[in-house]
Amino acid sequence: MNSLFIVDSHCHLDFPDFDEDRDLVVQRAAENGVKLLLTISTTVAKIDTLLALTERYANVFATVGTHPNRAADEPDVPAARLIELASKNAKIVGIGEAGLDYYYDKATPQTQERVFREHIAAARQTGLPLVIHARSADEDMERILTEETAIGAFPFVLHCFSSGKRLADVGVELGGYVSFSGILAFNRSLxxxxxxxxxxxxxxxxxxxxxxxxxxxxxxxxxxxGYTRYTAEVLATVKDVDLPEIARATSDNFFRLFSKTPDLRTL
Known part of the structure; x- marks a missing residue:
């Protein structure tokens, strides 16, 4: 078994793309050193599907929330509902993904913001981290995060980061984390x-x-x-450290942020 312990902090294991070989996908991940998977909610309506996956695989955990591109489908899910679902299920360890996506025109900015703020309230009240989706919306994202943090701090991660440097800096200044995907390894992603x-x-x-x-x-x-390993290798090069150090650091960070998740490294 691979001695590395890498966390894929954001995947969509419930998507039909994996229906034919989901067991093999989870197995290949472990063989590649990716030994914990966080499968991310895009609609609250499908939470039972995600929970079934967490029951099937001991190393799979989940979040609950509404993706901004689905905000028009679930415009009125209150923070209380998110809190209720998270509190009832030990394997729901985060809120989201929620946020702003102005690249697509699938929900109005006003609807996205209202839904996003409900998720922020849920994260603040539960202490569970909010998984934030931000695309082509840097200014409004900065504004909302700054306003909401002034009301009361909440844990969060800017996932699949592809925004500008200022948003990354603001996110870190406000106490957040930044997550990088395969985009980091693209040739054009200097x-x-x-x-x-x-x-x-x-x-x-x-x-x-x-x-x-x-x-x-x-x-x-x-x-x-399992391909999280390739992003981790690029990140190691960027930070001028070796892969085991990046694996340790990013896993430490994951368990610190997603503190409801048991540290599988110690079990």
Whole structure:
């Protein structure tokens, strides 16, 4: 068994892309050193599907929330409902993913913001980290995070980071973490690697966002959690450390942020 312990802090194991070989996907991840998977909610309506996966696989955990591109489908899920679901299930360890996506026009900015703020309230009240999706919305994201942190701090991670340096800096200043996906390894992503270099080592996570955004050498193919290793290797190069150190640091960071998750390294 691979001695590395890497966490895929963001994948979508429930998506139909994995219906034919889900067991093998989880097995291949472990063989590649990726030994804990966080499968991320995109709609509250599908939470039972995610929970079934967490029951099937001991090393799979979940979040609960509404993706901004689904905000028009679930515009009125209150923080209380998110809190209730999270409190009832030991394997729900985070809130989200929620946030702002202005790249697509699937929900109005006003609806996205209202839904996002409900998720922030749930994260603040539970102490569970909020998984934040931010795309083409840097200014509004900075504004909302700053306003809400002034009301009361809450744990969060800017997932699959592809925004500008200022948002990364603001996120870290407000106490958040920054997670990098396979985008980090793309040839054109010099700016993202520069941003990653500037994020403190104790605020970094790695992820796949599988089935999307497979890193080289699998670019253009279905992504899967085991490929987190390739992003971790690139991050190690960016930070001028070796892969075991990046694996340790990003796993330490994950368990610090997602503190409801048992540290499988000690079990």
């Amino acid at each position: 700016d993202i690697r520069e941003i990653a270099d500037g994020v403190p080592l104790d605020r970094l996570l790695v992820e796949t966002d599988a089935p999307y955004l497979a890193p080289p050498p699998y670019r253009g193919k279905r992504n899967e959690p």
